[in-house]
Amino acid sequence: MQSLNLRSGRFIGANKPTYIVAELNTSHFGNLDVACKMIDAAKESGADCVKFQSWSESSLYSESFYQENPMAKRFMTKFSLNDQELKYLRDYTKQRNVDFASTPYSIEEAKYLVEQCQVPFIKIASMDLNYLPFLEDIAHLDVPIFLSTGMGELREIRNALETITACGNSRVVVMHCVSLYPTPDNLLNLNNILGLKNEFKDVMIGYSDHSLGSLASLAAVAMGCAVIEKHVTLDSKKIGFDNQMAMEFPEFQSMIQGIRRLEQMLGTYERELSEAEVKKSLEMRRSVVAKKDIEQGEVITIDKLDFKRPGNGIPLDQLSSVLGKTAKRNLPKDFMLAWTDLS
Numbered sequence: 001m002q003s004l005n006l007r008s009g010r011f012i013g014a015n016k017p018t019y020i021v022a023e024l025n026t027s028h029f030g031n032l033d034v035a036c037k038m039i040d041a042a043k044e045s046g047a048d049c050v051k052f053q054s055w056s057e058s059s060l061y062s063e064s065f066y067q068e069n070p071m072a073k074r075f076m077t078k079f080s081l082n083d084q085e086l087k088y089l090r091d092y093t094k095q096r097n098v099d100f101a102s103t104p105y106s107i108e109e110a111k112y113l114v115e116q117c118q119v120p121f122i123k124i125a126s127m128d129l130n131y132l133p134f135l136e137d138i139a140h141l142d143v144p145i146f147l148s149t150g151m152g153e154l155r156e157i158r159n160a161l162e163t164i165t166a167c168g169n170s171r172v173v174v175m176h177c178v179s180l181y182p183t184p185d186n187l188l189n190l191n192n193i194l195g196l197k198n199e200f201k202d203v204m205i206g207y208s209d210h211s212l213g214s215l216a217s218l219a220a221v222a223m224g225c226a227v228i229e230k231h232v233t234l235d236s237k238k239i240g241f242d243n244q245m246a247m248e249f250p251e252f253q254s255m256i257q258g259i260r261r262l263e264q265m266l267g268t269y270e271r272e273l274s275e276a277e278v279k280k281s282l283e284m285r286r287s288v289v290a291k292k293d294i295e296q297g298e299v300i301t302i303d304k305l306d307f308k309r310p311g312n313g314i315p316l317d318q319l320s321s322v323l324g325k326t327a328k329r330n331l332p333k334d335f336m337l338a339w340t341d342l343s
Contacts, residue, residue, distance in 0.1 A: 012227060016226070051100075176206070209229065
């Protein structure tokens, strides 16, 4: 896996810890004090980044939709964050030494995030996977892109990647995602993470997790995902957009601790023995010993040998070099042979 340098100075990917994004979505309910509390909780939980949504009532839905659904416009207006609020939250996250990011739904919103908020990356929502002109505009901003793939067929993911890279931007993380909130276990399709890694060998893979609990995210890390995004909330009992499926922070912290422990367990692709295991082999493996009394001058044959612990004598993989040699002195039964005993 290659590495990717985010605009915050963090490297993700090869031999780096999993980059963990706390997706706050609208669980702040448009309240800056609540948003700041969520940033604090995300930092204390061990998240690397907090992510918001940069939409307004005019960048997502048409006016004709709002005419038929007037309550929707009220919610969209209440829960959205304007430029000044986003900048305020960005400054707050900087004080807390955690990355700030957001998902834009218009090129104007994206430019503001890049130019005024200095976001480390731009997250493309699953709904815009096939919005190729938008992807071109984002690609030309020349920032890393996290590309969510929910609702997308493989050809659409391929088209989106080709569109972005054709604009000269190859800094893309493809995020496996299922756009159901929450996603039932039987539809998570986590093996597609391996499928994406095989299909796009030069592209980093991440996982945007909409399932309940932490198991899917842990599995995704074990499969090699460089980025994990998880919806979080201060209180999942409150009614709101996706808030009921979001993870509360104590569980989120436990998930991150599990991921960090899992990273230690995973180790490297190479077969490596630790010093502790090498030392243990000297205790637990077998060495060459005399099966019966062997007199000085006797030729060593297989029937005169046994093999017992500890393993700090002549190892078994050198047995062929022992056979045919002559005992330089009397060797009593059950005596561990050494090279100095043979000629």
